[in-house]
Amino acid sequence: MTAGWYADVAERISSANYTFFHAAALRRSANFVDDLLGDLRDRGFDALLVDCAEVLRNGWRSALPVGQSGNLYVIWRPEALLRRSDFEDLIRQARPPVHSALMEGNRVVIVSTMPQMMFPVPVGSSVIADAAKVHPQPVSATLLRRVVPSLSSDTAERIVLRARGCVALAEGYALVDRSTASGNQKSREAEALLLATLREAFAELGPEILALLEHLVLECGVVDVPQMDLRDHWIAALEDAGLATIDDSTELVRLFHPSWRDTARLALSQALRAVLQPPSAWQKIATSLFELERTVRSVVSQGLEARYGEGWRQAGLGPLAPKVVALARAETQSDVGSVADLHSPLDWLVLDQLFALAAETAQHVRLGGISSREWRQFSERVVPVRNRMSHMRLPRPGDLDEVRRTLRILGARIRTTSVPSAGRQPGPADRDLNSVSAGAPRATHPPGAS
Incomplete structure (x- = not known):
């Protein structure tokens, strides 16, 4: 087999100075780098490979030297930088040499096995996000026969149809056929x-x-x-x-x-x-759930105390009390006789139980200024996220936003309802509310934060 898979990509690169090519698994030939560089050189480019694994060792200035012109720099595998904790610094460091190379009359194409949207944009601009995307054409039977001349027209048509225009499959199916x-x-x-x-x-x-x-x-x-x-x-x-x-x-x-x-x-x-490492969103959601769940515990425990007084542990938990005692005994191995022996019995409730208790308590005292219906709505939105996290599943898009939104609403209600209305004296309901909100953590996230 000879090069030729990426003649259309080379043509598209020739129409712009600064491009990004997502060389996905279905788009890559077995000898991808050699095939791509070969097609670029056939197009007349003086193509120079810049492997980001080498950039990590020697820096951007070594990879993109000053004072040269007429080259096409192929920046390969920027995902090698993405795995570093200092990714944003490395991308910021790339801006001056990349822009200098372009100003000196060179071309730059960034080639990655990952989508362009996967790369975070650091403060300022990103050499990855700023590049124009190259869209390859599907493999045709004509191209397949040019790359694999031994194939008949009928066989090439059949392979291309089965491969759905994907380089990796067309090449692989051709090898299988032969x-x-x-x-x-x-x-x-x-x-x-x-x-x-x-x-x-x-x-x-x-x-x-x-x-x-x-x-x-x-x-x-x-x-x-x-x-x-x-x-x-x-x-x-x-x-x-x-x-x-x-x-x-x-x-x-x-x-x-x-x-x-x-x-x-x-x-x-x-x-x-095969995903064994937590994505960055997982840690952010875990942190937010920690803050949310402990805020709810604080609000509910103080609401129960406002309703029942010193005996709130026994009176407030109802049918949940035996479960709490059993869990406490199993985990602490201590001689727990009743919920009265636990300094914080709500620590043994899972989040859906905690929200249900909040909804029930809100029918009797002003619990953070949030109604029973709203507590149930919080549960419907947040508990599924918490369950996915507790089972170590990948967070879905929007999970972090959902938790942060609930935190903002909860924090805003606590702050607002803890202040009596102007022109009247605090009454018993305000006493209950202030009692609940005084010790609750304050979520002070600005609108839109996530």
Whole structure:
């Protein structure tokens, strides 16, 4: 096989000085870097590879030397930088040499196995986000025969149809077709190739989109999604990865080709199981849930005390009391006789029990200025997030926003209702409310924070 897979990419790069190419698993040939550089050089570019693994060792100035012109710098694998805790600093450091290279008459193309939207934008601008995206064309039978001349026209058409225009599959299926294996063995090899390629394609999308696909495909069985239900950058990432198409007539985003769907579900499940490190959003949600749950405990415990006085532990928990005692005994191995022996019995309640207790208590005292109905609504929104976190599942898009929104509402209500209305003296209800809010943590997040 000879180079030629990326002639269309080389042509698109020639139309702009500064570009980004998402070389997803379905888009990559077996010898991707050599094939891409070969097609760029055939196009007349003096293509120089800048491997970001080398940038980590020697810095950007060594990779993009000052004073040269007429080159095409191919910045390969910026995801190597993304794995570093100082990623934003490394990207900021790239701006001066990249801009200097462009000003000196060079071209720059950033080539990544990950979608452009996966890279956070540091304060200022990002050399990744600022680059114009290159969209490759689907592999045609003509291109396949040019790369693999031994294929007949009919065979090339059949392979391209099965590969759905994807370089990795077209190349792999061509190799399988040329082997001397039996027909059944060839079918098994082709299916194994599809499974492995799809699994890699899913892994490259990152945990946010993986969690989204888990919910849509594996939990809800949905593969045709209304375009309005998805954010634009999710759609762009899925399209660039070769995993989705948009049906303009119905405004549906169609996930996977119908002939791939069973294999795609298996590949998606395998990609999810392979995620062993928590995404950055997971830690933020865990921190926010900690603040939220302890705030609710404080509000509820003080509300129960306002209602029942010193005997609030025994009177306030009702049928939950035996469960609390049993859990406390099992975990602490201490001689707990009743909830009266526990300094903070609400610590043994899970969040849905805590919200239910808040809703019941709010019927009798002003609990943070929040009604029973609102406490139940909080539970419906937040408990599913907390359950996913407790089972170490990937957070879904929007989970962090949901928890932060609830925290903001709770904090604002506590602050507002703790101040008696002007022109009247505090009454018993205000006493109860002030008692509840005085010791509660204050969530002071500005609107829109997440």
